[in-house]
Amino acid sequence: MPKVTIDGHTIQVPDGTTILQAARMIGPEVAPPTMCYYSKLKTSGGYCRTCIVKVTKGSDKDPRPMPKPVASCRTMVMDGMEVVNNTSPEIVDARKGVVEFLLINHPLDCPVCDQAGECHLQDLGYEHGLSSTRYDFERRTFERKDIGDKIQLHMNRCILCYRCVKTADQVTDGRSHGVMNRGDVAEISTYIEKAIDNDFSGNVIDVCPVGALTDKTFRFKSRVWFTKPVDAHRDCPKCSGKTTLWLKGEDVLRVTARKDQWGEVEEWICNECRFDKKKTKDWIIEGPRKIDHHSVISQNHYNKLANPHYKKLGK
């Protein structure tokens, strides 16, 4: 079992653990941010470069530092390895650069984006980015493409994390969308007009870190922070049936898979659970979904203000 030190914290991890996984084991204060890596998807990661760290000592056997920053999600821990992340000004600056690159062509249309409030790019920009941009050219736009009545594709917002492609490859039976073209005009597309439609295709919505793939059945229904998330389940012949319902009153506005501490899906869910079961009576509600207290969703300011009980308390 190799030992690795990250930002001064030492931990022993199983063979084959990546630096990122080791950092997550230590805790969120050490874990680098990720936009493309997804522990549930094989061969994910390495593309976005937000999780870069510096290896200051390769291993006990070969203590030489690595010459360039490495993607922590794709670099294995070696015994005696020493890594710096947040404690390295060089890495903090390089990450700022990556965030800037991810944002220069992003439309910043958060006010009309259904992902707002649960968008990883928003979080990343807030925590690691700059408040202004140096990019003064017209931002890239793509032609709108219709990929069916369940999933909305907004290519302008895409950061090309490849998660949805890997999901379609690994979770569904038969991929009909992919990455077309190359370079900065590369886009997620079906190429010819075609619906992405099979039992598990809706999972691409949950893995998308930004608002590029959203739930058409939830479109403009509500801001997420106006909804009440509850964990629920049903007896489903296709999937585990374990979901999170996003409620407004008695209405189920949206159904998603349950996500873990890192924002990753715990268990894939089927399209029937996601798109067709929009009544509370379809579900057995377990109780409120625990939402990280940093999240705007848990703040729920608007609901609180609207509630006379909170007004009385002066909150």
Place this chain on the structure above:
Amino acid sequence: MSSQKNIQFSEEAMATVNKIISRYPEGKHKSALLPILHIAQAEFDGWLSPETMDYVASILKIQPVEVYEVASFYSMYNLKPVGKCLLEVCRTSSCWARGADDVVNYIGKKLNIKPGETSKDGMFSLKTVECLGSCGTAPMMQVGASFHENLTPEKIDTILDNYRADGRRRSYTDMDYKNTL
């Protein structure tokens, strides 16, 4: 963009396709995709329509999306119809330094088209491309399989006249290539 019917390799092309597939180990036939796309482009009017790509996918028994992804990645596959002779003028550093811009302007004026456009008679399309590995004989352009090097206005006149007189569609796979190296 008219849709193409009866997409089917000729017997001769099919023999080449099968020969190419046999170069790769069992189960690795997807390796043949790039060479087969070249043959398909040459066979079916100089471009890859969705129908052509679906046909290639069916030959290789892969998903159509795998073909679209690949065809759209590489710069030599035309996803829209082009003229019979695609004039690809290199303009990277050494070619730029020796007058590539003049070549583009000269051809553009002569044929009354801009890069990305096709002449009214459908004979020529003009395209600017990046380094073709012909820097020592700059400026140059590629037309199908042929490299035309050390270009001058007079040379361009002759080249275009010859292609027009010949009238055939030019492809990368042509056997009667010319080069002036």
Place this chain on the structure above:
Amino acid sequence: MGKKLLIHNEHVANIHTLEVYKQHGGYASVEKAIKTMTPEAIVEEVKKSGLRGRGGAGFPTGMKWSFLAKPEGVPRYLVCNADESEPGTFKDRYLMEKIPHALVEGMITSSFALGVHTAYIYIRGEYFYVSRILEKAIEEAYAAGLLGKNILGSDYSLDLYVQVGGGAYICGEETALLESLEGKRGNPRIKPPFPAIAGLYGCPTVVNNVETIAAVVPIVMMGGDEYAKIGIGRSTGTKLISASGHINKPGVYEIELGLPVEEFVYSEEYCGGIWKGKKMKACIPGGSSVPIIPAELLLKTAAGEPRLMTYESLSDGGFATGSMLGSGGFMVYDEDTSIPMNLYTLNRFYHHESCGQCSPCREGTGWMEKVAHRLAEGHGKPSDIDLLWDIQKRIEGNTICPLGDAAAWPVASAIRHFRQEFEALIPKKEVAH
């Protein structure tokens, strides 16, 4: 006149045919290797020769070969990288077109040394006509018993195929090349694992440049020690240089490593001096990715030593005052050349060729192109030069593959050495009232 080992027969009529090639001593290395040497002995000779990868990285070939994993029952592959696309480089095309059998011979001898039974030559799609020339040569070699089963009556068998690409500079990166050879998009793989462990179809693979493979032939014939006597220090042997730009005699030249740069540029034997009687302003000596340097620093190092055509001498002074030998794509610019406009053409190139997988390269190359264009056209802002510097800095070292560095270095070096020229292009602001 220097020694030539690779293209000494370039002017022999019909040297592209097996018959003439053999008359001039061709395929002797296959005969010698298979009949008198063990694979290990050949690898040893290549190690001794000091041969370094001729594609641009300059990694010792013998070492690369010795990394090749050899698990039982798993095929290994040799793949020749003929995806020559580095702007300023055309020597592989010249070699393959003129003397295709030199590459075929090198492939056979190298494959034997590596225990490979299937080998591929991956050639860029734009060189389609060259693939025809190679295929013809391969056909001749099969017919002569130099390829196929039981080569020259031995136990050794080898199949050799040519694969054409589809137009993508990135496929010159060895893992992108392997992806492309597998029929996929040319996206570089994330390393490790390196191809020597898991390459083509997940099997151990060596990827070598055309010129590297061709150099194995003289190494086997003369022995590694003799080969290493040519050149200076760790720059052994001969190198093909692609000379282009504002010189009197552009073309491909085979030089002994160690030739003074000044002699290469000005002697009649090579570039023949600068065209139209002009002066040289700058040079990119090793393909577009390596730093551009002013004429003074090309001819002499910062310490005043004459610069030599070697890996070490051209990089003397690091990026502050030096450059690199790289692929040997030697591009010369005369006194009237606009360095900002030249940079713009290179920025445009890297933007066009970025695969788009990783964010710094995907987004940064396009941004640099836009800023460089505005600067070169005379519409730049005073902050643009620093902005350009900053963008390249944030791409360099932060990408999956070396294309990011390759896009960054030309920018850094152009600003480092020619900042004033960029500044002069920025419109002077009218004084505000």
